[in-house]
Amino acid sequence: MAKYFDVHPDNPQRRIITNVADSIRSGSLVAYPTDSCFALGCQLGNREGINRIRSIRDLDERHHFTLVCENFAQLGQFVYFDNDVFRALKAATPGSYTFILPATKEVPRQLMHPKKKTVGVRIPDHVVTQALLAELGEPLLSSTLLLPDEDEPMTQGWEIKERLDHVVDAVVDSGDCGTEPTTVIDFSGGEAEIVRRGAGPTTPFE
Template identity: 60%
Template sequence: MARVVDIHPVDPQPRLVSQVADVLREGGLIAYPTDSGYALGCRCGQRDGTERIRQIRRLDAKHHFTLVCASFAQMGQLVRIDNSAFRAIKAATPGPYTFILPATEEVPRRLAHPKKKTVGVRIPESRTVHAILDELGEPLLSSTLILPGDDGPLTQGWQVDEAVGHAVDLVVDAEDVPAEPTTVVDFSAGYPEVARVGAGDPEPFS
């Protein structure tokens, strides 16, 4: 079973955050709380972690993984953002949105959509996530923890531990998180298209 680490959602304990980052650096897969439900995460270069996420969620090769970033500047290193998209995305971050954009060469080819060469990116509001990202020093490859057959993500640490504790290396427990996934906005065609309505207001991109 996975190790469970109880991190304070408002004032994350540096010692525990460091332990989470160490698991990630060692190639581990974690389940962690975000501002839009629990997610699975590993380092971007960790091929084994990517495959473990696919197995847990039963994802095909067309699934858009998300790169969770600490800042807009970090996001800009991973995807190409034109001027019109820049203003709209900048205004909506941090927040419960995932943006699909053309990937740069910084993104491993296997993580991008096989045909579109795009990838999802987001900047969450969660203090816990930002603490982990700051300690890790790089983006986190992530996928919302929606199990096969479920409509929404898991929201409580004990649920996550029971459901996937056997399949991940560490579960970050915090206060209950929202059950609504992010709103997904696809810019791959050069204009915004709302691909999924979730926690973020879709109106600015409609």
């Protein structure tokens, strides 16, 4: 049965955030809110967590997982980008974007696209997510909480608790969050390629 954490959306309770972070460090798979929609997240090196996300979402090996980062200093440890791409990313973050970029050796091989050696990264604009990332001190390995054969992600914490009670370890609920997944921009070829149109405006990348 999943633990349920009720977190204040504007002033996250430090004790609860610490408990969630400790749970993640102990190997838990959590459902948590972001500025786009709910996501599934676990610790970066959690192989079992990765497999559980694949199972819940019915993902193949070509799926791009996302490293949800607190800031640019953290993001820069895991992906390569030149000055032009840096400026484009900087202008759009924090926000509802996922960027696909070449992965550094800090990224576990099982998280990379098997042929392209790329990974998704993002910096969310969400108070609770930022508090959790600050407490963890490392990125959250994440994927949008979009179930197979469903067109839209789940957006209510209580519903997630009800439906996924036996497949996740914890649900973090801070009230309403977005209903659209992030906009995905692939910069791995040097130029911006819009892979998915979502919550973030695409105009800057057209």
